Amino acid sequence: MRLRNNLRTVLGLLLLGWSLNSCLDEIPIELEEQPESGLVLQGQIVQGTPVSQVRVEILELFQFGNNVNRAVSNATVRIVKEGGESRLVPQQDLSGNYAVDLTQTDFPVAPGDRFRLEVSTSDTDDLIVSDWDELQETPQATALTWATTEVETVGAQDMVRLVPGIAFFISTPMRYSNGTPAKLRWKFIDAYRIVDDGLQTCYVENQYQANRVFLQDGALLAEAELTNFPLFAASIGIRHIDGYYLSVYQQSLSPASFQYWSDVQRLNEREGTIFDNPAGSIGTNWVNQTDSTRIVHGFFSAVAQDVIRVFVSREDMGGLPYYCPLPPPNGFAPAPTVCDDCLLYGGTGSSLNKPHYWP
């Protein structure tokens, strides 16, 4: 009987393996030629009230320090609004970060405006200029809801099993005010509370689901609005024990910017099956005007965004067991963990201060 079942299992897996990732294992592949070097420029102007933010990061693609791309410092970065108005974006640190906050009175940023970045590197004197990117208005999301569900997790021996989970849904118009389809990107920040053994209360706030790209093109939808559109589902864990906030940043993108992130998404979602589309080089809207043969990677976007949040209380989740139960009286002290100091949990996102939106 066991043999028969094993045989059936083998045959079944073989059959399914025909078209799916039946067998993925690591192999070495050497590149025969050294690839060309290049700069990575990522920039964004995010419209806000009363302050709009410009954030730029400049890196060397093939030069590394501490196992990350080496930063390009001392560059001159300028945000330019079509029509001639511009502002310097000063260097923030030695990590290749440049930033400036612009007030609406000083540097008005509004839908329909077109912006670009100009970057002059100090070592090569290259002038690198982005294409103009037009700021789109952002449809206002009407609802963000959640529901419990089951999600698949991969356990031991790659066995898939279902565990309790929580799913989030958004409702939003998918048209701009002039009726044209909106192109949206969603980014998430979540925040949750942890109480450690010392009865210290921490609030952990980080980017969430940041290793994925969430996009929606209104042109590909049947309706002008999304109603309870599922964003993602995650397994229930420490996040959901003692109060949880999910903030959804709904950003509208220009067609070029949307195309860039779509390509990133397609690369990111390749699964290694025979149905995968081939990988390729992601485009850029940067041009090195000093030497056009020098490769530049990255993208500059002008983004407007709307934020919507939902709170999931401990009661909503039915009183899940605490992550850090108090130690038993007269017992041996447990080995030190984040339960001794909740500030150790969640990296730089952990704080004793409540986020401003926490009740």
Add this chain to the structure above:
Amino acid sequence: MLPLVGQNAQRMIRSCITFLLVLPLFLDAQDVLLRPVDVVGTDLTPAQALTAISEQQKIPIYFDAAALPFDRRTYTLQQVPLRQALTEILRGTSWRFYTYRANSVVITSEAQFNELEAYKNQFYDALNNRLQRGTDPNSVIVVGAEEPSPAGVTPTIVGRLADALTAEPIIGATVFWTDLSDGTVTDSRGIWEMKVPKGEHQLLVQYIGYADFQRNFDIKGDGFLDMQLRQEATDLETVIVLAEANDLNVTETQAGVSNISVRRIEELPSLLGEADLVRAILTDAGVSSIGEGASGFNVRGGAVDQNLILQGESILLNPSHALGFYSAINPEVIREVSLYKTILPAEYGGRLSSVLAVDLREGSRETFRTRGGLSFVTAKLSVEGPINEGDGSFLIGWRGNYSDWVLREVNVPEVRNSSANFYDLNLLFDYDLSKNDQLSVAAYAAQDAFIYNNDFGFNYGTQSIEGNWLRTINKDWQSDLSLVYNRYRSDREELGGVDNGTLRTGLTYTKLKGKLNGTISKELSTQVGLEAILYEVPGQEQLPLGETSTLPTIQLEDERGREFGLFGEADWSPTEALSFRLGLRLNAYQYLGERTLRAYDDSGIYAVENVTDTLNFRAGEAIQNYFTFEPRLSVRYQLSDEQSVRGGYSRTSQFINQIFNTDTPTPQSQYQLSTPYVKPFLAHNFSLGYFRNFKRNRWQTSVEGFYRAIDQLWDYRDFAVLNLNPYIETELLEGQGRAYGAELSVKGRTTHLDAQVTYTWSRTERQIAGINRAAWFPANFDQTHNLNVLLKYRIDGKQSLTANFVFLTGRPTTAPIAAYNTNGGALSIPVYTNRNALRIPNTHRLDLSYKIGKSRNTEKRFKGSWEITVYNVYGRRNPFSVFYNQNFRTTRDFVANRLSVLGSIVPAISYNFEFQ
């Protein structure tokens, strides 16, 4: 003296002498003579009365009207047996009747009838005495007495050898004139041809598994010998491998052609117990595949969709089952397969690289037969037999799989919630409308349904029907008219979430082809014809499924195109050593309305920003015309009996393409007609080879080089959006291509061992503006080295061991070489190499099979055979593709993961049976 079948029939088959071993041609068959007939009329001549019966009962009655008496009589015969009616009609004359092939009647002179009777008695005597079967072995058969060859001219004897039960041609049988110590072997059609000096000679025909045939002939002139052998138990130890083998390797005029027999398909170690046509093709030089699970095959640097795959005259658009693991052509219905590699005969067009012509066989006209087979997950069954006492035949072939029972038992939810099913069904009918007219109808249906984890699935299928009318105009001319209707539809279904929906693609075509084949002289034969195809591509369609779907209903415009091909070809042999096949094909293609297209500016870049206008075309309006002039040439010069050089040139074009942006076509691939912006593919193809046989043709070798210049080609831009895109030209980049290489082949046969080794060195490259800065780069199916070794060891008459070893260079791929982070470092954006700058690891694999063949005992009505196969013996994890994961320890590095579709040993056992 051979049986003659009336004066008309004599003229028909004057040069055709028919032998049938064991099954005599003229066995008495009384049934037809018992049929009730009416003969009513006044002043009827015998010829008129016979004609009336023939038309009334549809019974072929052969007679020479001019030779029959003209006296007129009145007949009032009603519902009398045919025998009585014939006796009445011929009463008082010197003419007699007898039945022929159990369903025809021959009116012949009394003298000849007596001679036949004596011969028949002699035959039965011989049979009873267990002497040579079929005819008296001691008698001498005269060939060519009607038209003796002039003095000094050596007669040409052409023969055809077939299985007596199945009528399938016997390929590779040895035909040997023992006293001349000269011989040949039959080709893929069972045909052989030799120059035989005048005089008496002894012919010996042998083939493994069949009884020997030995007879004496008196050769006086050209003649045709139609021979049928019956299977018989044969002791292999006594089989003589005759001195002469098939010399087609040297004598063939057509360049770049390979003939694949059903036997070769069945001999190969199979995957999961199912013999497969495409796997047999892959053993040929110049043919490759990108890996297990790949749909189709690549020929001399051609893409998968550049092969014209013909089942009969029906073009198979998706030749694969189970997403590429089985070909959709049932070997049970195949008569023979010809693969034309880049040098195409003029009758074929519409594809750039090759033609795989699968000729479907007829059912047996002699007996009913059932064949079938079972393996773990597949089954097949075919039934065939005669219609109307041998006037026609039918053949029904079915194959299917039943893997769901396995999947449901698996303890993995994803697998348990999956299903994979397919079937194909062939219905073949053929019927002799008259001696000169044969009608055949072939219907075909194939369907695949695949669902993975109730998550997504494919459902695709082909339905096709073909009618063919073959007419023998006279002994030198023959016409062939065929009409095909074919419909292919494919659905990809997303079965969960907000993307619930069906994406539907397909293609329907109607094809009419007529050709006329003629022999003008011994040195010159010709073929002319016309082909017309109407393509209808239904607009790609998206349909939402379920209430949760956010997908809109989308229906793109339908597309239409028509293709006309006028072709002519001549086979000319000015000398015995030199022969030509000269052909010309003129193609005219039209892209038709109703259609809305964009107009672009003169930049040549089809992008949204270059759109200048929107153009509307009426239904049936010719939007774009393309004409191609395609010379076809093959030349063979025979240096000696055992060596020749052969070369060829072919201009080819292609007006329909499969659109897919995956490594191999999947069922969701769509079909795209050539438009004003999607140009047809065009190529010049050259080949030149040296062919050398050894040991009297038992060892055949060749070395052949090829070069292809594709002067019009397109490829996909990175991240091309192909689905539901009404302006597909925006995703394509134009350029050119080239492929070149050398093919080596060694084939041989000894008493116990068959061996075949093929090796191909080749390169396939493209140059596309917009890809890799317009530098030449390898196509993703470029595989430099391709080695295939096939060995078959015959243990005895029933058992055999077969080994097949394959080596292929890893194909090109594009890989990430760096990355930069975003989203706070959580999301890495990889930077890729130039397209196809790296190669995945090489593929190699060994397959073994052990077969216990069916019994050769002709008395047994039920016969079975077993095959045990071990596919991928040493469990090599051959990469289909390479998928890259980011190394989370270093963030900037990527780890290559090979996707092995079959990453382990795959054993199988199958049982095949035959019942008759």
